[in-house]
Amino acid sequence: MEPNPASTGVTPPGEQPGVCEAAPKPPSPIALLTRTQYDNTVEDLLGDTTRPSTTFPAENQVEGFRNNVYAHQASPLLVEMFQGAAESIAARAVSTRLDTLAPCAAGADAVACGRSFVRSFGMRAFRRPLLDDEAQIFDGLFERSLANEGYAGAVELVLTAMLQSPQFLYRIDSIGTPTPETGAVAFGPYEMASRLSYFLTGSMPDAELFEAAAANRLATDEEIETQARRLIATPRARQMVREFHHQWLRLDNLPALMRTASELGAGSTELGRDWLASLDAFVDHVYWEAGNASALFTSKRVYVTPRLAVLYETSASANGLTAVELPDRAGLITQPALLALLAHPDQSAPVLRGVFVRERLMCLPVPPPPPTVNNMPPDPDPNATTRERFRVHTESDECRACHQLIDGVGFGLEAYDQLGRYRSEENGLPVDVSGEVFGTGDPELDGVYSGAGELAARLAGSRRVADCIATSWYQYAVGRTPAEADACSLAQVTAAFERSKGDLRELLVAVTLTDGFRYRAPLPEEAP
């Protein structure tokens, strides 16, 4: 089959037809399931909702992403945890639902029942039909176990082995048919089913995807698009979108964040989980109610728990989250969770905030400070604003080189303190929220501005920021930091995002239609 990047209009305007077609394709290495993917998969495969991965070691991260195919790898600890989890999952499955898992009528031949279980259940566990030698390995285990363990015990052992087999633990995209004449290998139908399901739902393919794969209906853009749209509408897609934001925005430390707030009484309060729930709800709102990137930057919506309502001087129902519109808010960068995360316990952190906006939202890494600089934030001063205390950054040439990139972004958020509360004064002095975005190469971004609202409007209107969002989604979808061979795919996805005028769900669809999602480089062994 020919790679066909030019269909459904994802070709960037002005791009020569065939340019992407001829370009080299990126590799698609095997990918170990992340903890979230493991838990979701076990739930969908067996109805086991125990989330067994809570004791697994955390994935090695790259730029916040936990699903990097190079960094996330087996370790002695993880392999042991896989063993323990497989044993308890299998024991639970056999003790509670053997009849549906591996039905065997009274008087039926146990060996035949076992073979049927291996093939039918194995197909879902491996996310493709078992090859003959694979099935025979499990047949052998089943038959050897039958005498000592009985039928249920033999099923349990086969299940335990399946859950530790690499075909279950890894997503494997490279058992395809090479098409050397184009230098690209199209993913096979079952591979495509797993690519779609793990990207859009963080789990194994559902029944409909398996059907489509079995009928070889995942080969054209139209077929893939149909499935992508269907998956995006499932509840799991909401979980996946939240998960993406946890990684992209690097929220790892948010749940455990403890802060002191006089409004909430003496001592520290564990507010992190409230903030995380609040941000999750905001992401839900942006993706599933508003649906557009402009809402990500301009929505005044904030979700508050009863405790957060006290902090942000609004009202909330007694339980759960309440949606409120706060006039002093402007989208993501003014979400209380981020403002609190990007702060020190006793003061706001314009540098952390500025670096965050540049690195995460503009995809512009900031150079490091010189090693010997004292970059401890100056102690709070009752007679000065935070901004005034950071004046040194712009007074010294050495500091200014980088801090002109950072501080002018962070200062625009000075109207929010370390708890994300709005303030017009700090220590009785008026807060100066003027700022300047500098050196981004995007005329929509660069220049002086005043306050979070104007900064957010710049972000909303910026091609660089839109490209950064699209690139981050692509990075998440392929589980790699984009490299040279991804250039065409990035051009496809950023162009599609622009053409849809920032439609976030269309962005997810567009990712599934890129070259990098549909094709891989041939292995050296496959080269002509």
Added chain:
Amino acid sequence: MNRRRRHLVRERMTRRDLLLGASGLAVALPLLPSLTARAQDVAAPKRLVLMYTPNGVVPDAWKPTNVTSETSFELGPTHRELAPFKDRLIFFSGVDLAIALSAGPGGLHQRGIGGLFTGRELQDGTQFVDGCGQRAGWANGISVDQEVARHIGQETLLPSLELGVHALDNDVQGRIAYAGPGQPLPPMNDPLSVYDRLFLSVRGDDSASDRLKRRRASVLDAVKDQFTALESRLGSADREKLDAHLTLVRDMERRLAVSGLPEGCPVPEQPPALDPASEEAMPLIADLEIDLLAIAFACDLTRVASFQISTSLNRVRYPWLNSMGEGHLLSHAGPSNESSRAELMARDAWHSGRLARLLQRLSEIPEGDGTALDNTLVLWGNEVAVGNTHAHTDMPFLLAGGTWSFRTGRALTYSSASHNDLLVSVLNAMGVPATTFGNPDVCTGPLSGLV
């Protein structure tokens, strides 16, 4: 409160009070009497612990004072709790982290922590951007604990045990142990998981344990065959990755032959469930892990361990010390900032106290004519010397134990020695006949004057 009085108080408290630490003081899992009795009868193996604490130290409080000769010195204020073990320590002056001094990828914390126990530079990479915009990959080699585990870790339940206390950054600045180039090993931050890993598979009566082993052996046979079946269909890069995984499966299979919990090693009481992300829980987590490690050594469940308190570039507060600065930022304070300096010294002293606790626990386990401490070597290191300079010269290394090989109770002075040499000495002390370790360009052989 002196130790005798604290001991008396302890006896009057309930177990629950102890574990919850009524005054924030973490208290031990008891080393059971039968365990200590057992330990006396067994020929003792040698053990290695690597300890790591982040963001540099306050040198003038850390370094020995009144040094008049190698053996005549006083402990700096940081190490007061180590006083009972002074004759088992070796302090170093003039040992550099040479591997991090040369230009290479990564920021100073990253290069430091990556090279600390591997003696290797970081891999080139466009992958990681830490908080400071530095791009680098993982460390480019095996760490010294894993090299030792390859030699002496094969007979025990676990070849090695990686422990962490709030070591929750999962990128290059958060990893100290490496199975090989680009293969960082994650630490366990939850004592309950450590407990389960050490004792869950080996408890129960013999017939149950035999049945579990038999079942595991059949399952792992099939799993290995699946690896083989799959590998034949993959390209070489993927095959390599699966091979590494398969090796770990084979290790598990091999360890099925390791007899479970030895005679006289009853399963200790289960530690409480704690939140590894909680700063408040750090002291209790640290002490429970230290106690579990001592029991694991005493019962010969492992012989190699690393113990990592937090990560470089962290933002961790130490509320139980009333140190509310955020770790990395706090460490950037210059020496004239009195309050920050006091916080940093308090943290250094608490870190040193954890080492003291470990040595104390080991010294309570009779072994042969002495104690488990006589058969244990601890190397404590940090990824930078001083937080506000990020220097990689004159690093705050501390050796404890290893008395079968090293002449201890000394403060040694070198002139720009490379710490790779120190790592070679550690290997040699652990019975590994190496002449070089890490990058050979910065290694000349074992560090002189230790043995």
